[in-house]
Amino acid sequence: MAPIRFGIIGAGNRDVGSSRGDSFIALVNGAFADEARVAAVYDINSENARRAAARAGDGARAFTDFEAFLDSGIEAVVVASPVRFHVEQSAAALRNGIHVLSEVPAAHSMDAARQLARAARASDAVYMFGENIRYLDEVELVKRMEADGLFGETYYAEGEYLHDCKDLWFDSKGRPTWRGKQLGRADGFGVYCTHSLGPALYLLDDRVTQVAALANEQAVVAPGREGHFNFTMLMKTAGGAVVKVRVDTVSNRPHNTSYFSLQGVKGCYEGARGLGDEAKVWLMDDHEESHVFEGAQWHRLWDYAERYIPDRLEVGEEARRGGHGTCEYWMMKDFIAAVHGEQEPAIDVYRGLDYTVPGICAMESLAQGGAVIPVPDFREVPR
Ligand SMILES: NC(=O)c1ccc[n+]([C@@H]2O[C@H](COP(=O)([O-])OP(=O)(O)OC[C@H]3O[C@@H](n4cnc5c(N)ncnc54)[C@H](O)[C@@H]3O)[C@@H](O)[C@H]2O)c1
Incomplete structure (x- = not known):
């Protein structure tokens, strides 16, 4: 099976906190290298986008234009931008038939929560909420x-x-x-x-x-x-x-x-x-x-x-590269299985909103x- 082409939304600022975009690049291109690869990074900060794309390697492209990013042939995205963008970016990806693994929280307001539920329901693509803990x-x-x-x-x-x-x-x-x-x-x-x-x-x-x-x-x-x-x-x-x-x-x-x-x-x-x-x-x-x-x-x-x-x-060191012990590893495994249609998303949009x-x-x-x-x-x- 060809590797799933991932896009990362929100590369992360390296100098404070965990920089979630980078963690997901390490995880996808490390523990899941046989099944997936990061092909594109979108960030409103071009320096962050370029840095993360270079880190992903293997021809990964950096984007500051969201539409061009969505049109670049990616099949799945990790939404790791600031919270108030989670819903609009998840909904846009879902409209384009792109599978979504969204960072926490799923939505920043009641209206946004409603919008997300509708977008996930209307799409054939998978939405999974990335509650890692x-x-x-x-x-x-x-x-x-x-x-x-x-x-x-x-x-x-x-x-x-x-x-x-x-x-x-x-x-x-x-x-x-x-x-x-x-x-x-x-x-x-x-x-x-x-x-x-x-x-x-x-x-x-x-x-x-x-x-x-x-x-x-x-x-x-x-x-x-x-x-x-x-x-x-x-x-x-x-x-x-x-x-x-x-x-x-x-x-x-x-x-x-x-x-x-x-x-x-x-x-x-x-x-x-x-x-x-x-x-x-x-x-x-x-x-x-x-x-x-x-x-x-x-x-x-x-x-x-x-x-x-x-x-x-039984899992090895490679599974720890996403952060928080092996949380992100098991979460990504569930997401990839859902993308392949092998199971329902473990934390679907409704559970994401329940949380x-x-x-x-x-x-x-x-x-x-x-x-x-x-x-x-x-x-x-x-x-
Ligand atoms: N699950 C967890 O354990 C965990 C831990 C930390 C952060 N988070 C979540 O991950 C997300 C990112 O956190 P972080 O600590 O990496 O933040 P960060 O501030 O380091 O990085 C955010 C990145 O998003 C970029 N950005 C800003 N606006 C954007 C937009 N409209 N579109 C695309 N990119 C944009 C910034 O330039 C930056 O590169 C947040 O939503 C946060 O809630 C989750």
């Missing part, structure tokens, strides 16, 4: 244990994204980055919640119907700056579960960008908090009884890894003093 080995291990019934019926989950991003607000020339411009701001793109809510919803196999949110004033630790920080979102799902998500992008503290917990009728899981802590479970069928005086104990989650994620334990839109509604809740806001289901949006 949902692909963590730990999340996949818990998911497979859940699917095997070890937790029983699940009814509560938590996700936390605690990442002091203050050093990522400005680039080396003092210009605000996407984080600096939009994180925590009412005129931004909502709460940056997909990394915490996405995995929680994956574990519950559910979607949010209601959200209430509160947050501190950013000024507490970032004086003079507009916006909020330390968001707590409380949500109810269609299946009746409760989900708590905390997103804090400014507090002075060690990171924990992927803490999760899950509670079911037969057991529970909690991720590691740091300082020697590790991910743990207590499972009614496998462990001691849970009585107040007999004291149920925590047990190592990773003792279940060989049984449930042997495929994950994203509660963050938009959370801003509305905050504006209304923590009111409970209904979250629409975009599966029901009229054509």
Whole structure:
């Protein structure tokens, strides 16, 4: 099979943050070299586009003209531009029959979310939402244990994204980055919640119907700056579960960008908090009884890894080149399989919006003093 010709939208600024375009070039042309190659890069900054195209090598072309980029023979794009462009660029690619893997969040507003749902529905091309943290080995291990019934019926989950991003607000020339411009701001793109809510919803196999949110004033630790920080979102799902998500992008503290917990009728899981802590479970069928005086104990989650994620334990170093451990590797594998028609996109447009839109509604809740806001289901949006 001929390699899929990828285009990258948004090369990335090398001097701050992770530069997502570059990560995807390394991943596609590395671990997936037999199946795909980056053939084109589009960026409004010609220097970034040229740099990334040169890095991709093998005749990859740099574009600053979006239409010419879409017409250049590419079959799939990774949308890694700033958030407010995700929907318009994804929709344009889909209209041109080009498959889309979109960076997070999927959309920056309710209107944009609606537009994206319609564009994905109208196209024969694949749209997959690139929520990478949902692909963590730990999340996949818990998911497979859940699917095997070890937790029983699940009814509560938590996700936390605690990442002091203050050093990522400005680039080396003092210009605000996407984080600096939009994180925590009412005129931004909502709460940056997909990394915490996405995995929680994956574990519950559910979607949010209601959200209430509160947050501190950013000024507490970032004086003079507009916006909020330390968001707590409380949500109810269609299946009746409760989900708590905390997103804090400014507090002075060690990171924990992927803490999760899950509670079911037969057991529970909690991720590691740091300082020697590790991910743990207590499972009614496998462990001691849970009585107040007999004291149920925590047990190592990773003792279940060989049984449930042997495929994950086998992958080599090449799979780590996309960043975040092997998350991007597994995500890209799913995307390529969907492009080949071997499976449905693992995180389709509706799931992408399930992970994203509660963050938009959370801003509305905050504006209304923590009111409970209904979250629409975009599966029901009229054509
Ligand atoms: N999934 C993750 O773990 C993760 C991590 C970081 C960033 N992100 C997402 O990736 C995206 C890019 O983040 P980054 O840190 O690489 O940002 P960045 O600011 O380093 O790079 C953005 C790039 O997009 C270019 N650009 C700006 N406007 C554009 C437009 N209209 N069309 C095309 N290109 C444009 C810029 O010139 C720059 O090269 C963001 O949407 C962000 O939310 C995801």
